[in-house]
Amino acid sequence: MTESSTGRALQIDGLDVYYGRVHALRELSIHVDEGEIVALLGNNGAGKTTTLASVSGVVPARSGRIQAFGTDVTTAKPWEIVGAGVVHVPEGRRIFSRLTIHENLQLGGYLVKDEKVVDQRIEEVYERLPRLAERRTQQGGTLSGGEQQMLAVGRALVAGPRLLMLDEPSMGLAPLIVAQIMDLVQRINESGTSVLLVEQNARAALRIAHRAYVVENGEITLEGPAKELAADSRVIDAYLGA
Numbered sequence: 001m002t003e004s005s006t007g008r009a010l011q012i013d014g015l016d017v018y019y020g021r022v023h024a025l026r027e028l029s030i031h032v033d034e035g036e037i038v039a040l041l042g043n044n045g046a047g048k049t050t051t052l053a054s055v056s057g058v059v060p061a062r063s064g065r066i067q068a069f070g071t072d073v074t075t076a077k078p079w080e081i082v083g084a085g086v087v088h089v090p091e092g093r094r095i096f097s098r099l100t101i102h103e104n105l106q107l108g109g110y111l112v113k114d115e116k117v118v119d120q121r122i123e124e125v126y127e128r129l130p131r132l133a134e135r136r137t138q139q140g141g142t143l144s145g146g147e148q149q150m151l152a153v154g155r156a157l158v159a160g161p162r163l164l165m166l167d168e169p170s171m172g173l174a175p176l177i178v179a180q181i182m183d184l185v186q187r188i189n190e191s192g193t194s195v196l197l198v199e200q201n202a203r204a205a206l207r208i209a210h211r212a213y214v215v216e217n218g219e220i221t222l223e224g225p226a227k228e229l230a231a232d233s234r235v236i237d238a239y240l241g242a
């Protein structure tokens with residue numbers, strides 16, 4: 001791994017990923033500057049989850065390069081990528097329903113050596129999300145969908161991300177709850193964490209993103225400032241509806 005200073009949280013160049021014969025990503029290139037929220041929009045099966053899985057070291061790149069904060073992580077292991085400051089909140093939250101909220105948060109710190117740091121970060125999560133603090137001894141499975149999503153984000157924060165990657169945080173949630181989740185993401189960004197936000201809900205994502213990309217069949221087909229994309233007729237027709 002070579003290191004340099006770029007001001008880029010994430011730089012993906014010409015990424016190709018295959019599942020057997022399925023060519024899931026086709027020379028995909030995107031970047032996230034430090035301090036940005038960047039949305040990756042697209043329909044089911046477009047390649048959004050694969051992009052995050054590839055950055056996280058879960059799905060290997062056939063070709064191309066992935067850099068996180070100037071470090072080449074193309075072939076890095078998942079824990080090395082977390083160590084580089086890149087933390088992934090997976091699709092479907094994947095919280096542990098039999099563990100308490102507090103235990104779920106503690107799991108976010110499993111790679112953090114200093115327990116005091118973990119405890120301090122959990123307290124910060126409780127300050128940010130008082131509803132989790134009130135329910136800290138309850139089992140994760142007793143939370144509503146929106147609260148489970150907040151717990152999944154909180155757990156990621158305990159890992160100390162410099163880049164937070166969120167996979168469809170709005171999935172299955174009512175509009176009011178989606179707005180609360182997006183507000184949380186925006187506040188996390190304002191306190192200094194860069195964000196890559198994967199969403200099918202283009203409307204919600206474009207409201208908080210600085211820039212966005214549209215991915216179709218594994219290829220980037222549109223990109224630009226979020227405000228411009230929100231006004232682009234191709235985005236309106238395909239992703240925003242009437």
Ligand SMILES: Nc1ncnc2c1ncn2[C@@H]1O[C@H](COP(=O)(O)OP(=O)(O)OP(=O)(O)O)[C@@H](O)[C@H]1O
Pocket residue numbers: 019022024042043044045046047048049050051091200
């Ligand atoms: N484990 C897998 N094995 C085979 N093909 C896969 C696998 N995972 C994804 N694919 C295929 O790769 C392509 C990209 O899928 P991906 O899940 O990245 O899309 P997505 O944009 O995240 O959609 P979704 O919102 O449904 O997750 C699709 O054609 C999908 O069928």
